[in-house]
Amino acid sequence: MDYRCFALQKDASTPLYRQLADHIKRAVKEGELQPGEKLPPIRKLAEQLGISPITVSQSYDVLALEGVASGSIGRGTFLLPRPSITSAFQAKPLQPTLEGSQQPPAKPPEWMAALQQQLRLPRAALLQRTLQNAVKRWPAEEPLLHFSSGNPDANLFSLERWQEAMTQAGISLKQEEDTNNLQYGASALGDPALRSFLAAYIRRYGIYVDTESILLTSGTQQGLDLIARSLLQPGDSVFVEEMSYISALDIFEQRGVQWETIPLDEYGLQTEVLARKLEATPQNRPRLLYTIPTGQSPTGVSLAQERRRHLAELARKHNLLIIEDDAFNELYYQGVTPAPAIWNYETEGRVIYLKSFSKTIFPAVRLGCIVAAPALLSVLVRQKQIFDRPTPISTTRTVLHYLNALAYERELTHIRRTYHQRRNALLTALEQELSPFGCHWSIPQAGFNLLLSIPEHLDSIQVVEEAASRGLVLAPGQFFAPVRTQQSSNTLRLTFADKSPQQLEEATRRLAAVLQTLVQTERRPIHSTPQFTTEV
Amino acid sequence: MDYRCFALQKDASTPLYRQLADHIKRAVKEGELQPGEKLPPIRKLAEQLGISPITVSQSYDVLALEGVASGSIGRGTFLLPRPSITSAFQAKPLQPTLEGSQQPPAKPPEWMAALQQQLRLPRAALLQRTLQNAVKRWPAEEPLLHFSSGNPDANLFSLERWQEAMTQAGISLKQEEDTNNLQYGASALGDPALRSFLAAYIRRYGIYVDTESILLTSGTQQGLDLIARSLLQPGDSVFVEEMSYISALDIFEQRGVQWETIPLDEYGLQTEVLARKLEATPQNRPRLLYTIPTGQSPTGVSLAQERRRHLAELARKHNLLIIEDDAFNELYYQGVTPAPAIWNYETEGRVIYLKSFSKTIFPAVRLGCIVAAPALLSVLVRQKQIFDRPTPISTTRTVLHYLNALAYERELTHIRRTYHQRRNALLTALEQELSPFGCHWSIPQAGFNLLLSIPEHLDSIQVVEEAASRGLVLAPGQFFAPVRTQQSSNTLRLTFADKSPQQLEEATRRLAAVLQTLVQTERRPIHSTPQFTTEV
Structure with a gap:
């Protein structure tokens, strides 16, 4: 076809490259250009139309981005033989909406209304x-x-270091050339390199576990979800502090659980009250306690060491499972380090420990971990494998390089x-x-x-x-x-x-x-x- | 204390830096060094011990990694006032397991066995x-x-390009300096930059939607899970091809759904049979169909264009919701592009379209998307926000740079x-x-x-x-x-x-x-x- 018939207007508000791309798309639509056809070389078309080669190149980029054409160096740019724009529908034209206004209607069809109502608003x-x-x-x-x-305060994030960590992560994945990391077959525990680092890192909290006891999650949020859907049935009840973390409450409530609250004071959850409740109803009582022992949300109080010990005793005595959400243990004040994690006091595997990096890296990093005894972790890993697969390797590897630097300390x-x-x-x-x-x-x-x-x-x-x-x-x-x-x-x-x-x-x-x-x-x-x- | 009493053995199998780190840890444990105490400057200690400053520096790095010490340039290295090793427990020694063998027992306590049994094996x-x-x-x-x-064949992945994409992603995040992207507040739809690109990209499948109609997920797996938990209740039944994708079956079965199967032939799902089933039981029948129209798994057959149109008609007539899992639409053979997505034929929002990038990038990338009408998408987004939050930004941004290159085509x-x-x-x-x-x-x-x-x-x-x-x-x-x-x-x-x-x-x-x-x-x-x- 003769491209010189394209009427380009240099003083129009639409940029020239956009005009050219639109002309080509129109020509495809009207059958003047065929799928599979090669577009003219950039320099030649620029000359014919009396415009800059850069403008033509930008047009071709737009066409590639929109799936109309595909170019490669040395071969030229071709119109794609795909269901792009209208070519796929030319044989049997469908609804008029296919011309580009295919946005579904904003108003929900009536049959969806019931659906939306049946879901509990968080x-x-x-x-x-x-x-x-x-x-x-x-x-x-x-x-x-x-x-x-x-x-958290976004100005305290180090985007420079994040950028470096992403670069290093890319280099390490390339250098390893370990395609096992890239397949479905990889363990749902997640990137072994980050797990290995975290196993060393969390020793500072007094937690000594091996790499296989750590499950990487996309944040504590996913960790709590895996726990709720693996360990609880609708109608089950759960012990919780009388005020707690709104997003944890949402997850458990979506699962349909009931709450049994335990009062707080300045030393955290009142374990004496918990003990009385456990003694009073040995049969029909929650099997699980959700607690934020350090910097409890929303009160900020921390559980005293004696109470942590007491809680572990109660867990052993009454076969209670403790979900220890330790999101804030590195953001402590008054110069006093928090008491050791409850995990330290219960060695028979009745504590599930959750750590988030949303507060000390940034929330959108979406990386946390669950530490649990093998029998319990295997259940959670299986659920992670069914519903999600391992946490993305580009994220885990970047977090590894971000944390594994003295600058982080x-x-x-x-x-x-x-x-x-x-x-x-x-x-x-x-x-x-x-x-x-x-x-x-x-x-x-x-x-x-x-x-x-x-x-x-x-x-x-x-x-x-x-x-x-x-x-x-x-x-x-x-x-x-x-x-x-x-x-x-x-x-x-x-x-x-x-x-x-x-x-x-x-x-x-x-x-x-x-x-x-x-x-x-x-x-x-x-x-x-x-x-x-x-x-x- | 006098560090010269450390007996370092230059010809031992344990490297010198490890020996030095162990000596320091022992000294902390025995109270010869106190938490908060400053360790000697690297050069000075190297001189005292007659070893290289690099060795001392490596020792300090090990101590930092293990949470025993923390160093900063210009300030020196300090022993950390944290529950590291044993210092936190010196006042009241706990179980002997705290000395480093704190691994929980491998055998599950009896109370866990019941728990494991109640979960359905996938x-x-x-x-x-x-x-x-x-x-x-x-x-x-x-x-x-x-x-x-x-x-997929791991040797067809381009780790070079992935590395480049990670680097570019880090640069773009740094350059934007947009801390909104990094906070919790970001929409659970996910990274707007990738959504905007994908909205343009999927036009090649004939799908015209705006950026707000796309929800980023960690793969189709998470997409299906969001759908199953939002739109189905235990006991609900679902239409499905008589042979299907094992991991999709697992997700729906974990939700407790029943199957109603539709036979397949070489043109895919037999829509005539579906039509008869829908006519026969107008009341008590599935509200939802799960289908893989292109390269159906495990048969590889593709749904003929006429049947796609028929399926859309049936959806409209019987208020049936279609889950269109289009994982394979870019891996078509025989030189024939697949028929347009079912999405194209149903404009009232009764198709939920899922796209995976596990097959064309690599499985561990964990990135897919859901396209749906606004009313339906809002339900799925809310669930994503409750149970997971947005897909990690380091992943989405890397995928954007990986896909947005002519090399990908x-x-x-x-x-x-x-x-x-x-x-x-x-x-x-x-x-x-x-x-x-x-x-x-x-x-x-x-x-x-x-x-x-x-x-x-x-x-x-x-x-x-x-x-x-x-x-x-x-x-x-x-x-x-x-x-x-x-x-x-x-x-x-x-x-x-x-x-x-x-x-x-x-x-x-x-x-x-x-x-x-x-x-x-x-x-x-x-x-x-x-x-x-x-x-x-």
């Missing part, structure tokens, strides 16, 4: 909806001050120090601004959060709404309560990891103003709720 | 066990010839051509060696497999065992039958992707010898099973 989505509704009154163009994110120290300063700034601001209202709060030993108890005649939703009207976003405590209580409705989760001391002070001042307004409106005496309280 | 594990038992009689040192792997052509040659070699060998026995086989249009029907008085397990005794590994067909039938027990799945033409000829010759032996033993007339048959 707490995280409900919380998000509550916060979105609350901030509707705040002008969209004004920035919001989030006191509720739960995120330095970064950890820096991250810990930074969060410690923020925690202290928040505690000081709370003392100054909120103790006049009779508020109490937990003292975080590790992690990103603390739990604030507000005067008991106020409801946290009321506070959240009033705060939102001042551009302050707060998370009401009841979303973190496995079983909602009056007490949990009197709390807020405050997070400090991703805010500067100045922002935390400002957020606390705004919260004080909110409480001032509400207390005046209510005209009732100030009365505090004694919960999770150790004053500074 | 087909893939049963198949593996069957094959392992069969080959026990074969001497371990002799190589086995696998006619059953189902793996060249590689695809090469892979397709290679597999095509192997398929032809196998078909020729079958014709030559097995037609005398009255065997029949499916003709693969795409994919890695074909299904062989053996004489009906032979049982495939018998053939598998006899073959194993000759070092040939075969996969008995019944494992791929959703509902086991007499007919399925007369089949074998043969795979050709990872074998050379010579190996395929040799494998076929051995299979012929096996049949010869069994037919002679049985002394019965040769009689073939007419199933999935189009002779070459």
Whole structure:
């Protein structure tokens, strides 16, 4: 065909390369060009059309990207003999929607509505909806001050080092030339190189296991899911701290489990209460306890060493399985290292230990691990193999190179120090601004959060709404309560990891103003709720 | 302390740096060195001990790796105040196991046994066990010839390009400096950059959707799991081809579904039979069909275009949801591109389209995607967010750079051509060696497999065992039958992707010898099973 008939407009808003690509696609559609046909050499077509070879080259790239053509160096660019654009349908034209507007309708067909309703809405989505509704009154163009994110501070991530680690990971995979790593046949435990490193790494937590006792997961989230679907049936009940991690609650609740809550104090889960519950109902009681022993979420408290020992004794005595979620054990404050993991005290395999790297690398890394006794791990590995296969090798290998550097140790120290300063700034601001209202709060030993108890005649939703009207976003405590209580409705989760001391002070001042307004409106005496309280 | 008392032995088998690290650990354990204490500068200690500074540096690295010490440039190396080795336990010594042999017992405590039994063993594990038992009689040192792997050929992967892609991925993440990509807050749909590319890429299959209609998963396996747990309840029934993909069967069966099978012929799933079943039981019938339209597994047959159109009509008429697993659509043979995806024929959102990159990149890449109408996708995305979060960014970004290169198109052509040659070699060998026995086989249009029907008085397990005794590994067909039938027990799945033409000829010759032996033993007339048959 004669390409000179393409009418290219140099002063149009559509770039020339896009115009040329569109002309070629139209010619294919109208049968002027056939699949399999070779497009003219770049320089020749550029000359014919009086445009730059770069423009033609860009056009061909667009066509390749859109699946219309395929080029290779030395051979030229060919129109693809594939069901691209319309060629595959020319024999029997289908719906008019095939011309490019094939987007399915936005409105769900009626038969899908029932489906969507049968799924239980997760707490995280409900919380998000509550916060979105609350901030509707705040002008969209004004920035919001989030006191509720739960995120690590992205500015503490080292993207330079991540880039290096990806490069090194690629080199190591190439050098090994071990195609076994690339096949389906590889063990669902995941990359042996990273497991071997982690087995050495977690000795610093006092955990001595071999490489075969570690299962790599795409984060603690997947780890908890494997546990819930392997070890629990709908209707089973599970012991849990009276306030806990919203996303863990979601996973277990999606599985259909019931909660049996254990109260917390400043030394963590009250093991004496657990002991009484276990003694009281030896038969019909949970087989499993989910706990965050260090930097408990959302209170930030850490389980005392004596209680860890006690918990292990209870596990042995009552055949209780403990899920130890140790996401925060490297982000401890007050210069005191956390007590050894509960894992250390139970040597008969009744602890499943989970470690996340979302808090110390970054959340999107999606890499965590499960450590468990062989008999239990084999069940979890089998589920991982059925439902997912091993965690991706490009991720595991990059994490290996990221962690296996002294720089990581330095970064950890820096991250810990930074969060410690923020925690202290928040505690000081709370003392100054909120103790006049009779508020109490937990003292975080590790992690990103603390739990604030507000005067008991106020409801946290009321506070959240009033705060939102001042551009302050707060998370009401009841979303973190496995079983909602009056007490949990009197709390807020405050997070400090991703805010500067100045922002935390400002957020606390705004919260004080909110409480001032509400207390005046209510005209009732100030009365505090004694919960999770150790004053500074 | 005086480090000169360390007795280092230069001619010992333990390297010097290891000896030095051990001495320091012993000194920590015995209280001669305290946590928090600074170790001597590298040069100074090297001088004192009369060894190389490199040796000292290696020792400090070992200590850092084992969590005993932490070093930073300019500050020096410090013994860590952590629960490392024994320091954390000195106050109250625990079990003797803490000294390094803390491996949990290999034997599962009795309370775990019940747990393991309640989980349904997957087909893939049963198949593996069957094959392992069969080959026990074969001497371990002799190589086995696998006619059953189902793996792509690892030698066709481009590790050079993967390495480049990892490097480019790291650079792009660094350059973007977009910390939103790294946080929890990122959409569970996954990396927008890869989704945007894939939206353009899949237009070559005639699928026009925007970036928000694509959900990235860690492979088709996770995609199917999200579908099964979102759209099905235990006890639900599902339409499926009479022979299907073993790992898909496993996922649905773990969810507790029942199968309703539809027969296959050389044009794929018999939609007329499906139509009759749908008409016959308008109320109490499956809401969902799982199908592999191109290169069906294990038969390799492709669904004819007219049947694709018919299937879409049936979906509309009977409100049937179609799960279209298109793992093999790029590995088609006979120079004929596959018919357009079923997706193209159903514009009201009743098709969920799944694409895998395990076959054209490599299985351990763990990257696939789900394309679905917004209402349906929103359900799947929510489940992905609850149970897993977005697919890891290091993986998605690497895949983007790997796919977004003209070299990938060249590689695809090469892979397709290679597999095509192997398929032809196998078909020729079958014709030559097995037609005398009255065997029949499916003709693969795409994919890695074909299904062989053996004489009906032979049982495939018998053939598998006899073959194993000759070092040939075969996969008995019944494992791929959703509902086991007499007919399925007369089949074998043969795979050709990872074998050379010579190996395929040799494998076929051995299979012929096996049949010869069994037919002679049985002394019965040769009689073939007419199933999935189009002779070459």
